[in-house]
Amino acid sequence: PLEPVFTTRDQGKVVLELPDSFYTDRYRNDTVAVSNRFSQDVDLKIPVQELANKPNLDFAKKLGRKNQFSLFNDRHKEIASQLITLFMGAPNLKQFVALAAYTKDRLNPVLFQYSYAVAIAHRPDTREVPITNISQVFPSNFVEPSVFRDAREEAAVIGDSGERIHVDIPRNYTASDREDEQRLAYFREDIGVNSHHWHWHLVYPTTGPMEVVNKDRRGELFYYMHHQILARYNVERFCNNLKRLQPLNNLRIEVPEGYFPKILSSVNNRTYPARVSNQLLKDVDREDASIEIGEVERWRDRVLAAIDQGFVEDASGNRTPLDDVRGIDILGNMIEASPVLSINSQFYGNLHNQGHTIISFAHDPDARHLEEFGVMGDVTTAMRDPIFYRWHGFIDSIFNKFKARLDPYNAAQLGFDGVSVTYVEAKIGKGNARPNTLLTYWQKSSADLAAGLDFGPSADGNIFASFTHLQNAPFTYTFNVTNNGTRRTGTCRIFICPKVDERNQPLRLEDQRLMAIEMDKFTVELLPGENTVRRQSTESSVAIPFERSFRPIGAAYQPKAADELARFRFCGCGWPQHLLLPKGNAQGMLFDLFVMISDYSQDSVQQPNTPNDACSTAYSFCGLKDKLYPDRRTMGFPFDRRLPNANLTELVGAFQNMAKTDLRIVFNDRVVDKP
Ligand code: CUO
Structure with missing residues (x-):
């Protein structure tokens, strides 16, 4: 918990010297032992300022440290939005570092990492600060977890010899070739694909201060980046003798594709829940998320009606035409949806995000088994699941419907x-x-x-x-x-x-x-x-x-x-x-x-x-x-x-x-x- 905020090896081992008041009570008696461990072989010590004002973090209380954090969940998004606003508001770099160090140990780690990275990507004074790739911060979300055991065993014997350790991540560990969809596992489970997707959503958040959310043509880019993923996925299917994917346009019939992710959650050391083959989707009614399938269907129909009518209506009934230039951008922000950029989130709802939510809780929609969401609930992991492409195929079909209404290009x-x-x-x-x-x-x-x-300090950089x-x-x-x-x-x-x-x-x-x-x-x-x-x-x-x-x-x-x-x-x-x-x-x-x-x-x-x-x-x-x-x-x-x-x-x-x-x-x- 006291690991440095900046773990960059470019400068050697970096340790933050935190004021005593930054430790939570849990560590107050341990601080000497813990800081000893991290002060070995330190190349750079960064003194952290006292915070001018200690923030009230009650707004984040609803999301425990061991709960999964989802960017598709309205409540989580609201918490992230407040945290990003807090980070963006730090008056200078030193206070920002102090704020990050103070909050890191008090908040859900995935929430922290996301909001901290959004702030770094957007604060003018952190232009030169690298964002550590998510696959390195939370490797368990990316690779088969049994390798970590091998890695720890290796780390225990590596000692000071400094020899590099290779840990082999197996191929094809999520399913056998009995499952046709497994032919695309190399694409869906690629580390680069999933870290790109995480990074894209980091650069284009749906909530937070306006200067962070409101980017040029962001709604259109939401459409286009995901549209290109779908084009690539369909072509990849042809290459592997699979037919084009079927958009998930009916939430009331069984979903044939199952998925057993096997990767570990970053917060509670459990594996992500699986979805069995032929799972029926249900209304989600849990303390941490609630959404009815009927509601999503209603939003879908309103969005489609807007496309057919050629305009959208804001909360006061003012109409904006869906023209050939701005139309797609309006639709992107409205369908994803960004609550701050949607033209009318009350009426057009939160179609794409809540689809992720329903799918991600299909295995335990009323929390009777105390299971958290599956991989579809998290932008870090969603692209691993075949159903990601079926859901986004449906979302893409709505955008394509709009584009098909426009005149063909002329000479x-x-x-x-x-x-x-x-x-x-x-x-x-x-x-x-x-x-x-x-x-x-x-x-x-x-x-x-x-x-x-x-892995302990001696193995640092060697695995x-x-x-x-x-x-x-x-x-x-x-x-x-x-x-x-x-x-x-x-x-x-x-x-x-x-x-x-x-x-x-x-x-x-x-x-x-x-x-x-x-x-x-x-x-x-x-x-x-x-x-x-x-x-x-x-x-x-x-x-x-x-x-x-x-x-x-x-x-x-x-x-x-x-x-x-x-x-x-x-x-x-x-x-x-x-x-x-x-x-x-x-x-x-x-x-x-x-x-x-x-x-x-x-x-x-x-x-x-x-x-x-x-x-x-x-x-x-x-x-x-x-x-x-x-x-x-x-x-x-x-x-x-x-x-x-x-x-x-x-x-x-x-x-x-x-x-x-x-x-x-x-x-x-x-x-x-x-x-
Ligand atoms: Cu990127 Cu659904 O938007 O995962």
């Missing part, structure tokens, strides 16, 4: 006069690899997950976990672009669209559009005449490198520059680079590699004069810190709305600024050790 919106893309290629490496054949395989990597495990994840061979895009005009700027938009489903049957343009996977988006300068555009797959605007999803191994890691240190902050938000490509299959799964160069004069955004953030590289999914979303077009353009042509070939035939080529993704079922 003026899609075209870019005088610019034609004449050649498209994606190729692995520099050598003579075959163009347009990309490769995936398994890779064994290591990450330090020990920050959140108490890391090896796990196996999908990987893709890096590749380069090459596009030839002819510019028949003067020098100008364009936005290069790269997507891959699945060509066939799991039965190898061709997909219609409408399906290709809804499952188009954004790969990259960047600005290009076009000189008059011929231009060659080259771009590395590792530069993608949707993904972040492995090193940002996970702390690099080893105590010796030293960020080389402030720039590099900065990447550890906003930085955890972004799709993991190792899942940039879908898995493909052994024969080579067929895709359309689609490229469009759009007219930058219709894309550009006048940004405020805030400092650039070195970390905000996955801007397609995460936006830019303290700036506007850097693309004026609606997210997903040009695939977010219907298209005027019968198929993709006709579309690229009609618009010279677009082109496509056949792409194959070949999966090689082999594990490669990271060099």
Whole structure:
């Protein structure tokens, strides 16, 4: 409990010197023993100020230290909102540190970690403070827990030899191949996927002070980031011979998919509750959450009615049209829902969050067994469960319904006069690899997950976990672009669209559009005449490198520059680079590699004069810190709305600024050790 707030190994072992008054009574007699343990080999001691005003933490009393904390739970969100407000209100950095140190030991640890990280991400004076990745703070939420026992045994004998310990996290530990859904476990249970999702919700909270919640196009980004996850998941299903997921559009029939997470809760050392196959969802009526299925259905119908009518109504009956630009943003904030940004939360309710709640309590809806929520109750773990994708598939279908009501894009919106893309290629490496054949395989990597495990001081920095994840061979895009005009700027938009489903049957343009996977988006300068555009797959605007999803191994890691240190902050938000490509299959799964160069004069955004953030590289999914979303077009353009042509070939035939080529993704079922 007295572990330092900043456990960064970049500066060696850091200890906070807390005033006596910060200890709770429980430790008052133990403080010498406890602080001795942490004062061994200390490299840096940080004296903590007395607090000018000790805060009254009664508002958080309803959430005990051993209860699970859920961002989907209204009461928990309200508590988090107050705590974030408290943290944001600390008058200076020293008082903020003191406040964090004081509250850390008095509050639910998951509530604390979330609110503390939100504050760090948003306070101007903590711009340079890294946010420790959630997989390192609460590793038990990410990996199979029996490995911790191995790790502790190892730690007990490691002594001072300093030798590194590998603990192997097994693959496929949640189900056998009797369960078809298990074929997607490598995706659902990926550490990078789940830490991205946690980080996204950290950057885009639904409650708290306005300056934290009210971000440019946040509702639209809620739609788009989750829409892209669904597109990727469906394509991943095709690659694994599974049919497209069925949206969970009926809460009154049994849910065939069961899920047994096996991971440990961070607060009470129990495993997360499971959901058996064919579970019927029920009204939730518990002290910590209550919601009727009928209420969620009522909200659903009101939202759908608003989409059909083309406008929403606020509490006084004023109407706002759901137009082609702002409509999706209004709907995103209203459906998620953010109580402070929803146009009318009384009437349109809290559809998406309460769906999470009903599903997460399906195993014990009235708390008769004293069980807490399952993985769907927590943004850290929700993406592990197959039902996450079915629920979000339903939410996505509502957004898609709205988009389908809008006119198809027209020539003026899609075209870019005088610019034609004449050649498209994606190729692995520099050598003579075959163009347009990309490769995936398994890779064994290591990450330090020990920050959140108490192995004792001697093992600090010496335990890391090896796990196996999908990987893709890096590749380069090459596009030839002819510019028949003067020098100008364009936005290069790269997507891959699945060509066939799991039965190898061709997909219609409408399906290709809804499952188009954004790969990259960047600005290009076009000189008059011929231009060659080259771009590395590792530069993608949707993904972040492995090193940002996970702390690099080893105590010796030293960020080389402030720039590099900065990447550890906003930085955890972004799709993991190792899942940039879908898995493909052994024969080579067929895709359309689609490229469009759009007219930058219709894309550009006048940004405020805030400092650039070195970390905000996955801007397609995460936006830019303290700036506007850097693309004026609606997210997903040009695939977010219907298209005027019968198929993709006709579309690229009609618009010279677009082109496509056949792409194959070949999966090689082999594990490669990271060099
Ligand atoms: Cu991200 Cu439902 O919004 O989990």
